Amino acid sequence: DQQVKQNSPSLSVQEGRISILNCDYTNSMFDYFLWYKKYPAEGPTFLISISSIKDKNEDGRFTVFLNKSAKHLSLHIVPSQPGDSAVYFCAASPTGTASKLTFGTGTRLQVTL
């Protein structure tokens, strides 16, 4: 039972444009959500998080949107850069302390020139 789903395994975006990565979850107990970026043969790198009391959190080029009623979150990267090319995982936690994360299956983003 995949409680966190990233239905797009891959995404290609032109440099300078917006990248939108989507994530859906089924467990209504999740109340803390994170996005991680991962390069091959490396561990995930934390990007940005959002708690369920908010619907938007912004950090530089990265913005995460949360729609609790739809159980959906998205990561917007604008403008996209070639160095953003990586696999992006969303993760969710049932507590507010980022413990015991459940990860999605990842979306591979390729930013082209």
Added chain:
Amino acid sequence: GAVVSQHPSWVICKSGTSVKIECRSLDFQATTMFWYRQFPKQSLMLMATSNEGSKATYEQGVEKDKFLINHASLTLSTLTVTSAHPEDSSFYICSARGGAPNQPQHFGDGTRLSIL
């Protein structure tokens, strides 16, 4: 900040041997450390959660006698794969987080374990 170091990054060993993987938080005190396993083209699957000074909590289906976890200090946790077999070959990743609320987990670079 928030650097987690994992060692070794790659290990190949014979079936039946035991392998120890270390996970260190270099610039913060890790109240909690986590061990994950990732199969090719799949997501990270949590194996166990360990708090400093206490026994690890294992996820359902993870053999605690096969995967020994020790979290003896606030900066070090180890995972020992005992009597490893080819089916234990995988990518193992640790993460650590501090004790303050809403602190994200910070990950090591993983260990590629290949059992021949």
